[in-house]
Amino acid sequence: MDWNAFLDGFGVVTEPNNLLYCLIGVLIGMLIGVLPGLGPTATMAILLPIAYNASDPVSAIIMLAGIYYGAQYGGTITSVLLRIPGEASSVVTVFDGFALAKQGKAGTALGIAAIGSFVGATVSIIGLTFLGPIVAGYALDFGPPEYATLALLGVFMVASIGNGNTVKALIAAAVGLLLATVGSDSFTSANRYTFDTLQLQGGIDFVVVAMGLFGVGEILYNLEERHGKVHVPAAIANIWPSRKDLKEASPAIGRGSVIGFFLGVLPGGGAVMASLAAYATEKRVAKDKSRFGRGAIEGVAGPESANNAAATSSFIPLLTIGIPANASMAMLFTALLVVGVTPGPSLIDDNPELFWGVINSMYIGNLILLILSIPLVGVFVKILRVRPAILAPITALITILGVYTINNSVFDIFVMITFGIIGYLMKKTGFEPGPLVLAFVLGSLMESNFRRSMLIFDGDPTGFLTRPISGTILAFLLMVLLYPLVKLLFRRRTPATTPDTENHDQEAGLR
Amino acid sequence: MRKSTTCLAAVAGVATLALAACGGVQNTAGGGSDSGDYPSGAVDMPVGASAGGSSDLISRQISRGLTDELGGTFPVINREGANGALAAAEVAKAKADGSTISVQNASLFTITPLAVSEDEATSIDDFDVVQGVSRDDYVLVASKGSGFTSIDDFAKADGKITYGTTGVGTGAQLACALTYNVNETPAEAIPFDGGAPALTALLGDQVDTACLQVGEAIENIKAGKIVPLSVFGPERVGFLPDVPTAKEQGLDVEVTQYRFMTVPKGTPQDVQDAIAEAMQATFETSTYQDFNETNNLTPLEIPGDEVKAMLEEDKQRYADLVEEYGIDLGNAG
Numbered sequence: 001m002d003w004n005a006f007l008d009g010f011g012v013v014t015e016p017n018n019l020l021y022c023l024i025g026v027l028i029g030m031l032i033g034v035l036p037g038l039g040p041t042a043t044m045a046i047l048l049p050i051a052y053n054a055s056d057p058v059s060a061i062i063m064l065a066g067i068y069y070g071a072q073y074g075g076t077i078t079s080v081l082l083r084i085p086g087e088a089s090s091v092v093t094v095f096d097g098f099a100l101a102k103q104g105k106a107g108t109a110l111g112i113a114a115i116g117s118f119v120g121a122t123v124s125i126i127g128l129t130f131l132g133p134i135v136a137g138y139a140l141d142f143g144p145p146e147y148a149t150l151a152l153l154g155v156f157m158v159a160s161i162g163n164g165n166t167v168k169a170l171i172a173a174a175v176g177l178l179l180a181t182v183g184s185d186s187f188t189s190a191n192r193y194t195f196d197t198l199q200l201q202g203g204i205d206f207v208v209v210a211m212g213l214f215g216v217g218e219i220l221y222n223l224e225e226r227h228g229k230v231h232v233p234a235a236i237a238n239i240w241p242s243r244k245d246l247k248e249a250s251p252a253i254g255r256g257s258v259i260g261f262f263l264g265v266l267p268g269g270g271a272v273m274a275s276l277a278a279y280a281t282e283k284r285v286a287k288d289k290s291r292f293g294r295g296a297i298e299g300v301a302g303p304e305s306a307n308n309a310a311a312t313s314s315f316i317p318l319l320t321i322g323i324p325a326n327a328s329m330a331m332l333f334t335a336l337l338v339v340g341v342t343p344g345p346s347l348i349d350d351n352p353e354l355f356w357g358v359i360n361s362m363y364i365g366n367l368i369l370l371i372l373s374i375p376l377v378g379v380f381v382k383i384l385r386v387r388p389a390i391l392a393p394i395t396a397l398i399t400i401l402g403v404y405t406i407n408n409s410v411f412d413i414f415v416m417i418t419f420g421i422i423g424y425l426m427k428k429t430g431f432e433p434g435p436l437v438l439a440f441v442l443g444s445l446m447e448s449n450f451r452r453s454m455l456i457f458d459g460d461p462t463g464f465l466t467r468p469i470s471g472t473i474l475a476f477l478l479m480v481l482l483y484p485l486v487k488l489l490f491r492r493r494t495p496a497t498t499p500d501t502e503n504h505d506q507e508a509g510l511r
Numbered sequence: 512m513r514k515s516t517t518c519l520a521a522v523a524g525v526a527t528l529a530l531a532a533c534g535g536v537q538n539t540a541g542g543g544s545d546s547g548d549y550p551s552g553a554v555d556m557p558v559g560a561s562a563g564g565s566s567d568l569i570s571r572q573i574s575r576g577l578t579d580e581l582g583g584t585f586p587v588i589n590r591e592g593a594n595g596a597l598a599a600a601e602v603a604k605a606k607a608d609g610s611t612i613s614v615q616n617a618s619l620f621t622i623t624p625l626a627v628s629e630d631e632a633t634s635i636d637d638f639d640v641v642q643g644v645s646r647d648d649y650v651l652v653a654s655k656g657s658g659f660t661s662i663d664d665f666a667k668a669d670g671k672i673t674y675g676t677t678g679v680g681t682g683a684q685l686a687c688a689l690t691y692n693v694n695e696t697p698a699e700a701i702p703f704d705g706g707a708p709a710l711t712a713l714l715g716d717q718v719d720t721a722c723l724q725v726g727e728a729i730e731n732i733k734a735g736k737i738v739p740l741s742v743f744g745p746e747r748v749g750f751l752p753d754v755p756t757a758k759e760q761g762l763d764v765e766v767t768q769y770r771f772m773t774v775p776k777g778t779p780q781d782v783q784d785a786i787a788e789a790m791q792a793t794f795e796t797s798t799y800q801d802f803n804e805t806n807n808l809t810p811l812e813i814p815g816d817e818v819k820a821m822l823e824e825d826k827q828r829y830a831d832l833v834e835e836y837g838i839d840l841g842n843a844g
Contacts, residue, residue, distance in 0.1 A: 045562035045589075048571075143717030144701075184594075187702055189626045189679045189841045198597050267711055322730045323711050330707070331562060337805055344730025408588050448704070455701050456673055456717065 002352065006129070009356025012058060013364055018357070021059040025066020026365045030372065032067070033074020034380075036086040036211055037402015040071040044331040048338065057339030058354050062361040064335050065315070068328045069121060069362065072311045073369050076113040076304055077380050080106055082395055084215040088206055088441045089271035089307040091434055092161060092279040094214065096292065096299030103295050106381045111241040112297055113304040114373035116253045120305030121366045123257035124264065124312035128319075128359060133348075135313070136320040139265040144452035145464050147269070149473040151446035154273050156477065157280040158435045158442070161293075165430065172431050173439035179204060180443025187451055199411040206441055208403055212416040213433035215399045217423020219392045240377070241297075249301035252282050256305030264310025267317055267325035269445045271310040276438060278306035312362065319355060321345055549785045550583040555611045557588045557602060559595025559619070565647055565726065565806065566595075569770055570614045572802050573644065576793025581785065585612075594680060595619045596633050603637040607775040609782035614644060617769045618682045621826040625833055626680030626840040635822050638773040640815035642787045645808040647768040648725045648748045649686045651741045651757075652732065656716035662740050662760050665696045668719075672698045675709035675721035680840055683709075683722040685829060686743045686757075686766040690722075692836040693762045713737055724768070725750055726807040743767065750807045766829075769811050771818045787815070 012018060032043045044064050054060035078084045080097035093113070100109040127135070142150075155177070159169045182193045183203030194200040241249070256278040263274035282302040283292050292299050314325040322344035324330040336343050341351055348355045383391070403416045423433050457463035465471045556574055560566040567589060574585040590598040595616055605611035615638075624632035653659035657672075665672060674691065676684035679702050691698035701718050703709040706727035713721045714736055725748055731737050732751065739754045743766045747756055757764040772790060774783060793799050794812050803810060813821075833840065 041562065140711065140715030143712060143715055186679060186704060191631075198600055202591065202597070268708060317711075321714060321736075323707050323714075327561065330564075334562075334568060337568070340801075340805055342730050342805065345734035345736055346730065408590060452701050452703070455699055458671060458699070 005352040005356050006360075008353065009360040012353055012357035013062070013361045017056070018059050018062055018361065019364070021063040022066050022361050022365050023368055025063035026070035026369050027372070029067040029070020029072075030074040030369065030376075033071035033086065034077050035074075035402060036078050036084045036215065036399060037207060038405050039086065039207070039328075040068045041327040041331050042405060043067055043071075044328060044335070048331070048335060051335045051338045054339075057341070058357045060339060061332070061335060061354065061358050062365075064332055065358055065361065066365045068332070069308070069311055069365060070369060072121075072308050073114065073117050073373060076117070077110060080109045080113065080300070081380060081383050082215065083218045084395070084399065085210050085437075086207070087271075088210070088438070089275045089310065090303075091210065091272075091437050092275045092303045093300055093307075095161060095279075095432075095434060096294075096296050099293065099295035100297070100300065101384065105295065106384060107377055108241045108245050108297065109300050110373075110377040110381065112245060112249045112253075112301050114370060114377065115241075115246070116249065116256060116301045116305035117308040117373075118366055118370040119253050120257040120260050120307075120309035121312045122363065124261045124309040125359065125362045125366070127261045128313060128316055128362075132316050133320045135262070135265050136316050139267070139317060140321075141469060142266055143467075144449040144456060145467050145470040146473065147266075148446055148449035148453050149464060149470040149477070150266075150273060151269070151442045151449065153473055153477050153480075154276055154442045155439055155446065156481070157276050158438045160280050160283055161276075161432070161434050161438070165432075168431050169435040172426070172433070172436040176436040176439030177443040179209070179436075179440050180447065186448055197411075199409065203444070204415060204440075205406055205412065206437070207406055208412050208416045209419050209440055210433075210437050211399045211403055212419025213423035213426070213437060215395060216417060216420025217427055217433065219396055220420060220424040221427045222388055222392065240374075245297050249297050252278075252298035252301040253305045255281055255285075256302040257309045259302075260306030260309025261313045263306075264313035265316050265325075267314075267323055269441070270314060270325060271307050272438070272441050274306040274310040275303035278302035315359070315362075318343055319347060319358070322347070549609055549782050550581060550585075552610065553584045553586060554609065555588055555605075556585050557590045557598040557611065557613050559590055559598030559613075559615070561591045562589050565724065565808070566614065566616060566770065568802075568806060569644060569808070572799060573614055573772070573790065573793065576796065576799060577786070577789050580789035580792050594623055594678075596623070596631065599633045599637075602773060602775055603633075605775050607777040607779075609774060609778055609786070612641075612772060612774050612786060614770050615773050617767075617771070617822060617825065618680070620822050621829055622682055622685050622766075622840070623680040624826070625685070625829060635819060637776055639776055639778055639783060640819045640822075641772040641774055641783050642790045642815055643811045643813040643818045644770045644772060644790075645803060646744070646811040647770070647808055648742050648744045649683050649722050649766060649768065650725050650728055650732075650739050650748070650751065650754065651687065651690060651720060651722050651743070652713060652728050652737045652739050653720045654713050654716050654718065654737060657719040659720065659740060660738055662690070662694060662757075662762070665691075665694060668696070670697075672696060672720060673701055673718045674698055675701050675703055675712050675718040677706045677709050677723065678702055678704060682766050682768045683724070684840060685833075685838075686764065687720070687722040688838045688840065689764040689766065689832055689836065690741070690757060690762060692838055693764055710737075724807075729807055744809075748807075749809065764832075769818075769821075771811075771815070783815070 029040060032038050044067055051060040075086045075090045076093055078086055079090045079093045080101050083094055083098045085091045085094050097109045155173060158173045159166050182200060184191055184201045191201060259278045260274040263277060264270045279299060279302055282298040283289055286298060314329055317323040317325045318329045318333060324333045333343055341354060400413055403412050426433055464474060556570055558567050558570040570587045574587050577585045590601060598613060599615060599619060602611055602613045619633050620635045674687045676687055706723050709721045710723060710727055712718045729750060732739050739751060741757045741760060742748050742754050743757050743764055745765055
């Protein structure tokens with residue numbers, strides 16, 4: 001690593017106009033993150049002309065990058081307060097975040113999420129600074145077989161999410177997998193479940209499904225619940241997490257940050273896997289697993305740290321090998337092209353000022369975001385005091401506009417409303433939408449990579465076992481699946497020799 | 512006080528969204544057949560790709576040029592889906608008065624029909640072609656680990672060679688499929704969702720070779736991380752002067768992607784002329800020429816009728832080749 005270039009990078013960032021661009025970027029990012037539907041990618045596209053006209057290309061890139069990671073902070077707010085996850089990586093935050101909000105602890109959830117996001121992002125930037133090129137190399141070892149097994153692991157993790165009923169979670173996940181097959185098959189271009197409409201050929205957009213199942217479903221459910229009742233504003237017990245909350249959440253933040261950093265480097269699906277893995281990890285290490293889904297602070301801290309760490313480490317493939325890891329990174333790739341820089345392996349040598357300027361701006365941008373978040377948490381939490389008669393139509397309007405902006409398509413609005421009705425019925429019958437949505441995201445990842453792998457292996461499935469990374473993932477998956485069975489066997493054999501108290505411990509451990 | 516802040520924030524939020532959404536609905540009273548004052552309102556430019564891809568970038572660059580030359584606004588609207596067929600269907604259905612125009616890809620008309628069923632194929636007869644724009648070449652690249660340095664090395668390979676493509680029905684797939692078939696090399700196509708994932712797999716040695724657009728591959732070629740074997744244009748590509756064409760290497764494979772301006776069939780000639788003239792003026796500007804340079808695009812600024820002839824010829828040629836070698840693009844896996 002070149003220390004001089006690194007320090008010069010800080011010189012670039014601390015120029016007043018770059019600081020201003022950084023501030024504007026993260027502010028816009030945070031605001032659009034709050035609005036579901038209008039994501040960072042669309043915003044970056046709208047603001048791309050700034051890159052054409054900016055006097056200094058570095059400022060423009062700093063600003064656009066700020067929009068991206070700023071949006072990660074904003075996205076949490078709607079997940080926690082309104083139960084609307086704006087993107088796949090904040091779906092898991094909904095379970096415990098929304099539960100906490102219902103208990104009047106929205107401030108705690110948002111506060112911990114902001115701190116977790118800051119720590120996660122910062123850990124990830126430090127990782128990016130020192131390990132960037134090395135980690136990028138490791139990401140390349142992930143081919144189709146590795147993604148397929150990772151997605152399979154993810155689908156099983158989905159079952160552990162939510163509050164308890166594994167069978168219902170698995171059923172919902174199965175439906176999600178089926179929904180993922182809708183659209184033109186990307187291997188044969190055969191149409192699957194498109195009913196001869198062009199609109200369904202590209203498949204169903206995640207945001208459409210998520211906003212329907214969560215957002216619209218929740219609105220419909222609330223209308224029924226609160227009909228005729230006098231509205232009692234949700235109690236807001238505290239605005240800021242207590243010392244005890246912080247103490248409980250900090251190990252989760254640490255684990256989430258590390259998980260997020262490593263999984264985020266993987267292009268395509270890295271951030272979703274990171275938040276899922278962080279949640280599953282927290283649930284596994286927790287002493288009392290029954291708290292999850294009912295307002296466990298670790299269930300917010302882990303995934304939120306992980307998805308911000310993942311968002312930050314997704315810069316690594318772009319800056320070190322010139323591969324955009326997601327749609328927002330593709331926009332940043334475009335912006336770099338616009339200012340006359342082609343991202344690739346030589347970026348760090350050819351444009352050290354830009355490379356380190358952008359990376360170091362993230363240290364400062366995240367600090368700004370943390371400072372901004374503190375007063376904003378207090379403001380946003382007040383949303384819960386708005387009467388449902390006013391809040392519900394506004395939420396409905398925002399979701400409808402948000403869905404429309406994704407593809408400028410009215411068709412998508414109807415699809416969302418359909419999912420809203422399904423979401424309402426699911427809630428009435430005790431199904432969680434989370435496993436469905438996550439399985440939906442992982443399904444296409446798993447299917448296409450499995451088929452790619454089989455083509456590469458020439459039809460021989462043992463290839464999954466002989467490749468080191470995919471083999472390890474499969475072994476891990478097998479362990480996780482067999483663990484409860486082994487424990488069960490162990491428990492049956494032991495009563496004669498062990499006292500009863502130990503039995504209870506093991507039983508608790510099973511859950 | 513706090514409460515009013517919340518309300519304000521909510522209102523501002525709705526307003527932002529509404530503004531963003533407005534971009535998509537301004538197709539009132541655009542165009543008009545009176546040519547002297549074209550455009551009389553906002554002109555929609557649907558593009559069948561997501562923001563950030565070459566098609567999107569080119570559309571935006573042209574939109575800027577048209578605004579400078581003709582006045583008015585030309586909002587680019589991303590209508591991703593079905594390989595560009597969704598956007599095409601929208602343009603074909605639009606009023607033929609110049610209020611909807613679109614830069615489209617050749618592959619949608621020449622190659623996609625080979626991979627999808629007949630009623631899904633988009634026909635160029637639904638459009639008038641106004642003006643050619645630029646060419647985007649494909650390059651066959653090999654991973655470092657494969658050890659290939661030229662097409663001749665394929666003969667030394669044991670077993671099937673794998674090649675990554677940017678999707679089914681794309682020019683990249685056709686170029687690669689033809690190369691291996693013409694060269695009689697046993698090979699397996701691995702389709703990816705676009706150029707970036709295919710490039711990633713190539714860099715990670717997951718596939719032996721891949722066909723990519725030059726712009727996608729060029730930085731890693733320059734850095735020596737992947738090895739270019741062949742380009743598929745009629746002549747060498749200016750950005751990769753040392754890479755021979757397939758023809759030079761004795762393989763009769765010529766596949767290129769090019770883009771052109773289309774309007775709905777029956778749009779008044781004077782409107783078409785106004786657009787073509789404004790585009791030609793845009794091509795002269797140094798901003799536009801720099802844009803082509805950074806995006807590795809070769810100008811193909813020929814008149815609309817020549818583009819149309821080229822499309823028809825390419826379509827026939829690809830169909831013949833595919834039939835001759837028994838290639839099924841829609842059955843890669």
